[in-house]
Amino acid sequence: MGGTGMRFHDSLPKQFHPLEKGKVYLKTLEAFLTSGLFNEIILVCVKEWCDQVRKEVGSTARVVEGGRTRQESSLLGLQACDLTTDIALIHDAVRPFVSIRILEENIEGAKLYGAVDTCIPSSDTIVYAPGGEKIASIPKRAEYLRGQTPQTFSYPLILEAHQKTKKTDATDDCQLVLELGAEIHIVHGDEExxxxTTKRDLLGVS
Incomplete structure (x- = not known):
């Protein structure tokens, strides 16, 4: 929830837009609450919206102030966890249709392997175009997947990854885990x- 959504072209961050008689982020929170899988839910939020979010979620989740980047916000959320935390699941507040199946498989996968990412196949051809002007190559589509969230980790592993990285602008927590040389297994995601990301994504679901 730490993002402001520049691609949304709206003064209201996308996570606060109305969705199914509520707001996008509240729909996402509902999925986590109804799953019954979590000991604690932490919402990392843009500073200016923290007070409002605390009022809206009450005691169902803890709200902490986010950082300047996604990477900073992830670390602040991790540091807010109890030190006895076993598994940490990181999810986009603007993915409100995550299923219980995906949540369950993420947790089980992290327990088995230490790190998992939710991914789906690409139905489009992937092209490699450094600079964005000319195609340099077209890799095999079957070897490339589209990353979603949640991304779920052993808590000590993901905390170590954040503390040891030299990156400052990572857009993905798995990047930092790969830097440590750890393997990341795949949980099959869902198009749903x-x-x-844009106003068009809200059409037909509000």
Whole structure:
């Protein structure tokens, strides 16, 4: 929830837009609450919206102030966890249609392997175009997947990854875990687990 959604072209961050008689982030929170899988839910929020979010979620989740980047916000959320935390699941507040199946498989996968990412196949051809002007190559589509969230980790592993990295602008927590040399296994995602990035994504679901 730490993002402001520049691609949304709206003064209201996308996570606060109305969705199914509520707001996008509240729909996401509902999925986590109804799953019954979590000991604690922490919402990392843009500073200016923290007070409002605390009022809206009450005691159902803890709200902490986010950082300047996604990477900073992830670390602040991790540091807010109890030190006895076993598994940490990181999810986009603007993916409100995540299923219980995906949540369960993420947790079980992290217990088995230490790190998992939710991914789906690409139905489009992937092209490699450094600079964005000319195609340099077209890799095999079957070897490339589209990353979603949740991304779920052994808590000590993901905390170590954040503390040891030299990156400052990572857009993905798995990047930092790969830097440590750890393996990341795949949980099969779902097209329904879509990310609300533009106003068009809200059409037909509000």
């Amino acid at each position: 687990n879509r990310k609300i």
